Amino acid sequence: MKKPSRLYIVTGKGGVGKSIISLSLTKYLCQKNINACYTYFQKNSLLKEDKPVSMGESIAQDLNIPSLGLSLENCAHNYMTKKLRSSLISKAIIKTPFFRSLINMLPGFGYLIYLGQVLQSIQDSNDGLTIVLDSPSSGHVLTMLESVKNFQNIFGSGAIFDDTQKMLELLNQNNFAKINILSIPTQLSFSEAKELKLDLEKVSNISSEIYFNNTMGHLFNSEKEELPSFLKKKMAIEREITSDQTSIFQVPFILKEGNEEIVEDLLPYMENLV
Amino acid sequence: MVKAKQFEIFCGTGGVGKTTLATSRALYLAQNNHKVLLITIDPSKRLKEVLQMDDKEAGNVTKIELNDAHFDALLMSPRKTLTKMSQRLEKPKLASNRILDILSKPYGGMNEILSLIELNFHYQSGSYDCIVLDTPPGNHFVDFLHSCNKIQSFFDKSFVEIFHYFANKGQNGSFKLLKNIVSSGVKKLLNYLKQVTGAEFIEDFIDSLDSIYSAKEGFLDAISLQNKFKDSSLSNWFLVTSVEHSKYTEILDFKAHVKDFLHEDCYVCLNKSGLKLWTALGPSGKNSNIEKLRNVSIEKEKNITALVKKFFDKLLYFNEVFEKSPMEHVIVLAKSW
DSSP: OOOSSSSEEEEHHHHHHHHHHHHHHHHHHTTOOOOOEEEEOOOOOOOOOOOOHHHHHHHHHHOOOOOOOOOHHHHHHHHHHHHTOOOHHHHHHHHSSSHHHHHHOOHHHHHHHHHHHHHHHHHHHHHEEEEEEEESHHHHHHHHHHHHHHHHHHHHHSSHHHHHHHHHHHSTTTEEEEEEEEOOOHHHHHHHHHHHHHHHHHHHOOEEEEEEEOOOHHHHHHHSSSOOOHHHHHHHHHHHHHTOTSSOEEEEEOSSSOOOHHHHHGGGGGGGHH | OOOSSEEEEBOTTTTTSSSHHHHHHHHHHHHOOOOOOEEEEEETTTHHHHTTTOOOGGSSSSSEEEETEEEEEOOHHHHHHHHHHHHHTTHHHHOOOOHHHHHHTTTSOOHHHHHHHHHHHHHHHHHOEEEEEEOOOOTTHOOOOHHHHHHHHHSSHHHHHHHHHHTTTTTTTTOHHHHHHHHHHHHHHHHHHHHHHHHHHHHHHHHHHHHHHHHHHHHHHHHHHHHEEEEEEEEEEEEEEEETEEETHHHHHHHHHHTTTSSSSSSEEEEEEHHHHHHOOOOOSSSHHHHHHHHHHHHHHHHHHHHHHHSSSSEEEEEEEOOSSSSHHHHHHHHHO
């Protein structure tokens, strides 16, 4: 296995299997004795008290996969406490209408605080904590990375500016972070993945790689019986997209119903996503 | 058949085929002689792929001719909307503030509010019978509509006036004693924030709030559109989900989110359905992968259907389409409406 990164951002169009793959990757890393942890990025507003448990988090619980639950409220509080050296003042500031309107009007600010906390957790850890970040959909990961730069421009100077500078330096360190872009084998999904890769390259130096997920070719290779016509069409589309892209690794479709079983069955393929 | 309305709002997580389905709805309505505008708020701009539009067309209404029907389409460009707004309201500061400029990048954060402004503009132009709205993935748009109330109270709250006071460096003669007392508290808060954000930011941010405040009427007017989204005679809501993966958890989450907007014309669209295709095929009786896939697919879809039906009355099925080009997809889907 190649030397793992400290942060894996798993992204791609909705429905490509980000949560399942993130969980399986976390479990795989844990099996290799790496202190890996799953986290789901939930952009919940500061005003919402209750945080619904995501599907990923509940599967993580069922499968005993370590997971890091971070709320924006906590992240913001931690950060302000550090800067102002007072938990009380920090709490008071977060509760002001001014701060809340700052977060509401600048959604990217929330992403920045969240990513800052993720990076801080990695840096603070003594035993090589590796975080697998299950990010909701393509746009969000761009917002998150773009917001680091945007806020540098917005702030211009001061503590946040210095900290975003440190964040960028850390993220751009060789092999610190890796972005896994997942795509199902359809035209729309694959072109979105390619576009995302290009856009990501514009906003950061983090290495990114596209993977096909849920390919079905392996299911019917040895089938002697005739495929139904709609399945034939589906397979033709898959073949057309994947045959030109032999360098892209294919994570196969798992013919199981339960998410837990699927996470387990995907483990043998995860080495390629490290 | 789903009756055409002034506003047709498509929501759902990414990857469920929301843009394609919204486009097929626009095509269907256009084929039935409605004047249609299709707006995509989705910053990933799938519409340009579906309709083979150019990135350069973002922010401008583009005429689409598809399958002998005509409709207009618009890819949101927050920056262009902001510029238009500043010109219309004659508030040049809106388009020149450094912070607002960064925020009006496609992923900058003002995408939703500016979309509503753009939408309001086209609604008031009276040129369209139906405006089909393709919203960003997830709960963003609805979250945003909820935050409309917050924006509304933001404009009502006197603290914005205090920023107005700071922006004008206290040269406002009508300032009351009470506000002076409040402003000293705000000053303290700003001093704390300056330690973290730097002084330059605080000044620009106050300035950006002031610019937004100066365009108050424009924002409040657009925000009032949300009342039309609550009116079943003016709007249809389509919650798009697909049978792939575990999207039903998100649909339930969605129900909780949109409860203030939902009325009787809220449809769940089950996209990429294979139920009819697999059922029509019948069991082969063999122990093959095809048979296993058939069973897993049918089982999954039955579970989702049962679950959706517990919470929503109106369920529309859209068969999975196996066409290579997105345009062909749209044409096939339009027939399902």
